[in-house]
Amino acid sequence: MSEETIDAEFLGKEGANVTGFSRMEAAYGSGDGDEDATAAVASSSNAEVGTIFEQIYRPWNGTLNTRWVRNWSILRHHIYGMFSRGHRPWGWPVRISLLVLLLGSMNDLFLSFLGNATGVEELSRLFSPSRENLYAHVLGFFPRNVFCFPIAAALLVGGMISEDRKNGTSAIYFSRPVNRTDYTVMKFISVAILLSILIVGTLALYYIGDLVLSGEGWAYVLDTFPLFFAAAVAGFFLVFTYSSIGLALSSVSRGKFFPAIALLGIILGTKFIAFLISQLYNDSIVYLLSPYDCIAHLGQEMMGINSTYDHPYTWSLVAIIVMNSISLYVLTARVSSMEVTRE
Amino acid sequence: MSRDNVVETINLVKSYGKHIALDSINLKIKPGATGLLGPNGAGKSTLFKTILGLISTTSGDGIVLNHNIREEGAIIRSKIGYMPEYDCLNPDLEAIHQVAYSGELLGMNPSIAMQRAHEVLEYVGLKDQRYRTLDTFSTGMKQSAKLACGLIHDPELLIADEPTNGLDAAHRDFMLNTLNQIVNHGGRSLIMASHLMNDVERVCERIVMLHKGKLIAQGKIEDLKAIEREVEVHAWGGASKLEERLNDGGLKVRRTGRVLRVVHVDDSTYDQIISAAAKSGCQIRRMQDHEASLEDLFIRIMETLGYGVKSSEQLLENNPNLKHVDAPLELKNRGPLQ
Numbered sequence: 001m002s003e004e005t006i007d008a009e010f011l012g013k014e015g016a017n018v019t020g021f022s023r024m025e026a027a028y029g030s031g032d033g034d035e036d037a038t039a040a041v042a043s044s045s046n047a048e049v050g051t052i053f054e055q056i057y058r059p060w061n062g063t064l065n066t067r068w069v070r071n072w073s074i075l076r077h078h079i080y081g082m083f084s085r086g087h088r089p090w091g092w093p094v095r096i097s098l099l100v101l102l103l104g105s106m107n108d109l110f111l112s113f114l115g116n117a118t119g120v121e122e123l124s125r126l127f128s129p130s131r132e133n134l135y136a137h138v139l140g141f142f143p144r145n146v147f148c149f150p151i152a153a154a155l156l157v158g159g160m161i162s163e164d165r166k167n168g169t170s171a172i173y174f175s176r177p178v179n180r181t182d183y184t185v186m187k188f189i190s191v192a193i194l195l196s197i198l199i200v201g202t203l204a205l206y207y208i209g210d211l212v213l214s215g216e217g218w219a220y221v222l223d224t225f226p227l228f229f230a231a232a233v234a235g236f237f238l239v240f241t242y243s244s245i246g247l248a249l250s251s252v253s254r255g256k257f258f259p260a261i262a263l264l265g266i267i268l269g270t271k272f273i274a275f276l277i278s279q280l281y282n283d284s285i286v287y288l289l290s291p292y293d294c295i296a297h298l299g300q301e302m303m304g305i306n307s308t309y310d311h312p313y314t315w316s317l318v319a320i321i322v323m324n325s326i327s328l329y330v331l332t333a334r335v336s337s338m339e340v341t342r343e
Numbered sequence: 344m345s346r347d348n349v350v351e352t353i354n355l356v357k358s359y360g361k362h363i364a365l366d367s368i369n370l371k372i373k374p375g376a377t378g379l380l381g382p383n384g385a386g387k388s389t390l391f392k393t394i395l396g397l398i399s400t401t402s403g404d405g406i407v408l409n410h411n412i413r414e415e416g417a418i419i420r421s422k423i424g425y426m427p428e429y430d431c432l433n434p435d436l437e438a439i440h441q442v443a444y445s446g447e448l449l450g451m452n453p454s455i456a457m458q459r460a461h462e463v464l465e466y467v468g469l470k471d472q473r474y475r476t477l478d479t480f481s482t483g484m485k486q487s488a489k490l491a492c493g494l495i496h497d498p499e500l501l502i503a504d505e506p507t508n509g510l511d512a513a514h515r516d517f518m519l520n521t522l523n524q525i526v527n528h529g530g531r532s533l534i535m536a537s538h539l540m541n542d543v544e545r546v547c548e549r550i551v552m553l554h555k556g557k558l559i560a561q562g563k564i565e566d567l568k569a570i571e572r573e574v575e576v577h578a579w580g581g582a583s584k585l586e587e588r589l590n591d592g593g594l595k596v597r598r599t600g601r602v603l604r605v606v607h608v609d610d611s612t613y614d615q616i617i618s619a620a621a622k623s624g625c626q627i628r629r630m631q632d633h634e635a636s637l638e639d640l641f642i643r644i645m646e647t648l649g650y651g652v653k654s655s656e657q658l659l660e661n662n663p664n665l666k667h668v669d670a671p672l673e674l675k676n677r678g679p680l681q
Contacts (some may be wrong), residue, residue: 007549008562009643012369056519057529058462060497063419064450073447086443091434168431172492175395175425176448177417340397341388341427341504 020186037301071182074173078190094155098191102198103150108137109206116213127130128214129224129304130206134231138202138238139299145292149238150267152198154303157263158256159336166254170338184247184335200235205230227303234299240293241324242267248327251334267292282311294320348406348575349374349500349532350394355403357389364389367403370586372534373452375528378543378564379536380641381553387536389432390553391502395420396536408499413648421449426494428536431489438469438488444534445492456495463491468517483514485518490521500532501525506543516567523548544637560644568640572607574601581625588619 006015069167081088082095108127115124127133139145174181207228211221245266249259270290277286287293287309297316300307307313356461357365358545365386371631394407396416405412407419432441439460445458452660466471467487472480477488486506493501506522520665523546526533537543543550544564551561560567578585591597592615593604605616613630620627 006562008560008561008566009558010562010567011647012558048362053470055466055524056499058464059529060459060462062451062455062496064496065452066450067417070448071453073444073453076453077444077447082515085441086437089433092433110643163433167433168427168429169433171425171427171429171431172445174397175420175423175427176445178448179417179448182507193438226639276681321552340425340430341391 027086037288038225052166067177067182070176071186073179074183074186075190075193078187081194082194094158097146097155098194098198100150101148101152105137105144105198105202106205107143108133109202109209112206112210113213116210124214127210129210129228131227131305133232134203134207134224134227134302135305137206138199138231139234139292139296141292145296146268149195149199149242150264150292151248153195153242153267154260154263156194157243158260159250160187160191160247160259161250161331162233162253162255162259165251165338169254172338174338174340178336180332180335186330187329188202188247190241191247192239195230195243196236199239200232203231203235221258227319230302234295234302237295237298238292241295241327244324244327244331245291248334251331284308286313288319290313291320291323295321297303347374348372350534350576352393352405352412355393356401357386357393358401363556365393365400368553368556368558369553370405370530370558370561372532372551372561373549374532375546376522376533376535377550378547378550379534379553380540380543380550381559384555386555386556387504387553389503389556391425391536394502395423395425400571407550408572415499420622421496421546422499424496424498424504425503426486426489426493426501426503430485430493430509432477432485437474437476438464438480438491439473440493441488446495446566449496451496459495460491463494464488467491467521479627481514482509482517483511486510486518487521494525497529498531499591500534501533503509503533505537507534507537519545519631539662540636542640542642550637552641554648559648564637564640567634568637569633570582571620573633574607574612574616575629575631576605576620576627577601577629578603578620579626579628584623585625588623592619607632636671 008015044173051262052100067081071191076087078088080086081090111127112129115121136143142159144340159166164173174180207224210216242263246263247257249266253259253262267290270283271287271292274286274290274293288311293309294316297307297309297313298307298320301313309316348371350370352368353577355365355368355370356363368386368388368390374655379387379390389398393400393405393412396407396412396419399412400430408422410419410422412419436444439457442460442464442671443456445454446459447453451459461473464470467490469484469487469491472484475477477485483665490503491505493503496664503522503524507518510518519542519604522533522535525531526546533544547564549561549563550567552559576585578601581600586596586603587599587665590605592617594608594612596603605612618625
């Protein structure tokens, strides 16, 4: 072989190759009786009857769309999965639970409908969208912030990132032109949209539904819309905070259970501990540890409801910003550590 | 840099603190199939991540499919199909939807991705299983589904990380045939990392070998192998006498027990062996040509580097505490390899 045609490099030297003898393998031991051995050779079964499979490589000459189409596909995968097959497989228990929670969080609409339908004025007045009722729909602790919203958030964030880590599906994302920011943002928006349907969507249904049912005029709308808007903003605070804490927990885990139970523990546990301490020392400052209470405090300020907390609302604002910052930091740091080659 | 190469790097260095994962790698991967070999910790995964533009390099430069790895990672990833070694499939999703989704993540229109998913799943032999959820798939079927995910956009370069990992003989055969076909009929390039020398030799015509972050060898397997052709003789009763006679006859012989390897000079070598056996009263029970394999090449390279290994499996799969043996003097003078 001429030097020019050699396509080889060994230890940094062009044209060099690996010379010398190959290794010898002893095929037989000595005196181990294998001289008389016979081999039983299995005959192959000629199963040629059946499907004819012709493997032909088919090229594809299409064009790939831009970054926003890729991001849309992530969003679509997660949200459509809740309603149809072929997208993210949300389990039936999750879907049924969310439907129950959705119906449960619309109980004020049903009661308002009952009041309007029966014509009982007290009932209608009791459940129509007042300042307190709008606040209660989003931030009332019992029943929605005990039974509905935290549980829904826990069900949604449970496997959102942790299952990508567990199943290695992060490799499917990151070996494609999807960057980690897009991945994180789209996952966040997916959870936030689904949670918004439950929190802000039902608020809007309640408000608009009652307007339609009671046949109120524009003056009523002008009076109550700012309250509805403030409640909706408070609802988005709740959605953002639950999503960021939940996804941070999901990103540090490899299963559904831990993030879900940890989110419930953080939301309800901090509330419970703060409640006990405030009862003992008659001081509301410990509520700064509770994400729910910080947002409730902000909501009370925004909607002009008498505050149930002693400390200034700005402290709650700072606390909620700190909680979200820490959560988002953990989320981005953990997503950055997700591997493509192995997980 | 040459535009003829699929992947080319110049003095590529990647370090994690004090640990140097890739040390001045000058890689030239030409179109076609290339096998990537190296023990655990050699830097294969880091090289893949660098090629995919997922990690920033410490120094040096690289071009993949005519795109710079530092600045055009997203474009590179849209032109590469990557088949990971580990599980990367959602077990609760049907194969067809998993493959279609992997296409959508590349920017394919959903309806086109679905149509293409049908095509590639048929191509990898999963036509009849495409509506089954992936948790019901065997290891071989999962490997095929991963390959389908990598092929959905008809990439110019396919990177297959251990494609035959855990496969039985039939699935392994099918996978290797498929990879072969992608290269030879599809005209696509392939970089295949594998611990199995036979698999690499069957699919790839070129290899790149890494060891401790350094590029040890690269090029055509046939060009790298300059190991002499030998005749393997299984002797009975007087192997040492036969060896003596063959040596006297001017032939180069190596012997382990009753097996002798005689350097093939020309066709008369066979007659010389038979004649020597007759004269020394030794039975020849089997005589066959011995062609050096990639395994021989690999072991020879590791011996040259100063490692006493019995097989590639020992080094690549188990990453054992290798027995360090003396390297040849000329290599010792090159200085330390690590």
